[in-house]
Amino acid sequence: MTSVGARPAAPVRTYGDLVADVRAGALGPDPRTLRIAVAFTTRQAVRHDGRGTGYRNEVLSLRLAEAVGSCAVEPGELPDGALDDCVGADVAALLRHPLPAVRVAALDAYLMHVAPHIPRHGAQPVALPAGSSLEKSRARARAVVELLDLPDGGTVLVVGVVNSLLEELRSRGLGYVPCDLKGGVTEWGEPVVTDAPAAAGSCEALLVSGMTLGNGTFEPLRAHALRHGKQLVLFAQTGSAVLPRFLGHGVTAVCAEPYPFFWLDGGPGVVHRYRCSGGGR
Numbered sequence: 001m002t003s004v005g006a007r008p009a010a011p012v013r014t015y016g017d018l019v020a021d022v023r024a025g026a027l028g029p030d031p032r033t034l035r036i037a038v039a040f041t042t043r044q045a046v047r048h049d050g051r052g053t054g055y056r057n058e059v060l061s062l063r064l065a066e067a068v069g070s071c072a073v074e075p076g077e078l079p080d081g082a083l084d085d086c087v088g089a090d091v092a093a094l095l096r097h098p099l100p101a102v103r104v105a106a107l108d109a110y111l112m113h114v115a116p117h118i119p120r121h122g123a124q125p126v127a128l129p130a131g132s133s134l135e136k137s138r139a140r141a142r143a144v145v146e147l148l149d150l151p152d153g154g155t156v157l158v159v160g161v162v163n164s165l166l167e168e169l170r171s172r173g174l175g176y177v178p179c180d181l182k183g184g185v186t187e188w189g190e191p192v193v194t195d196a197p198a199a200a201g202s203c204e205a206l207l208v209s210g211m212t213l214g215n216g217t218f219e220p221l222r223a224h225a226l227r228h229g230k231q232l233v234l235f236a237q238t239g240s241a242v243l244p245r246f247l248g249h250g251v252t253a254v255c256a257e258p259y260p261f262f263w264l265d266g267g268p269g270v271v272h273r274y275r276c277s278g279g280g281r
Contacts (some may be wrong), residue, residue: 015219018245022107023095028114031091036109038063039080039086044263049134060101061259062086062094062102063111067116068259069109071214081137085255088254104213104239107235111241117256117272122244126255128262132162136262136269140255141168143271144235147253150205152172157194159221160209163187167233177203181215200224208244210236226250237261244274252276 013266021027026097044057060078061070082099086106091107094106117123126143128136141164152173154232158165159178166187169176185191193199197220200206206225212218225232231252234243240256247254253275 012197018057033093036062036086039083060105062105064109064113067112069105070259071104072211073101101214108239108241124270130268137164141165144255147233152232155203156202157206205231207233210238222250247276
């Protein structure tokens with residue numbers, strides 16, 4: 001893939017720095033002047049044909065003008081009152097909300113509003129063809145894994161187990177350590193570790209879900225990649241407009257997938273890839 005040198009803004013040092021910049025109006029309009037018009041959740045259960053296991057997803061999404069920001073949560077975790085808290089509230093207030101999912105979705109909506117996924121902001125669109133849920137899942141997996149630059153036999157820490165991603169890594173001769181807070185086993189019976197920072201040391205690259213923004217594990221992984229000069233590639237439905245802000249400061253590449261996600265529709269779709277010139281490390 002051709003490297004993309006443009007970025008939506010200069011990289012920030014930490015997630016906390018990014019939030020502070022948005023609160024101060026340093027990246028766009030004063031967030032106190034922008035209100036969320038619509039808040040909604042999307043819930044999904046899936047078992048692809050030919051797969052022995054299934055999973056569930058739940059995502060909080062906030063609509064700000066033309067933009068939608070999202071944060072995945074564990075199914076059943078989001079209180080019913082969260083939507084009422086968000087509707088009509090200004091972004092600045094939601095950035096201080098007690099629920100991490102609300103804070104992340106509000107930040108994502110704001111940044112999507114001020115810097116949407118377009119080439120001028122560094123995004124490279126990649127078309128996903130129409131097809132079954134499994135076909136589209138595999139197409140997205142290819143778009144994500146192509147952002148890694150490792151020789152055969154390299155080992156990747158995969159944080160947020162997605163079987164299509166593991167399948168794509170296997171097809172490319174790459175090893176992996178699957179990691180997810182829920183633990184369990186993969187489609188192929190491999191144990192899933194639960195401590196990502198502990199597992200990162202044995203891996204040459206990190207392939208990480210945007211869900212790490214919502215559960216507070218993103219910063220330790222970014223710091224590890226930065227400290228050790230490792231590739232950190234993110235696949236992001238959660239925080240798709242947030243994570244490109246870290247390109248060049250620990251993050252090598254991002255496959256951003258704003259709402260609506262590939263699993264919602266059988267028609268053609270698109271993801272947006274960002275990659276730093278020179279690898280971004």
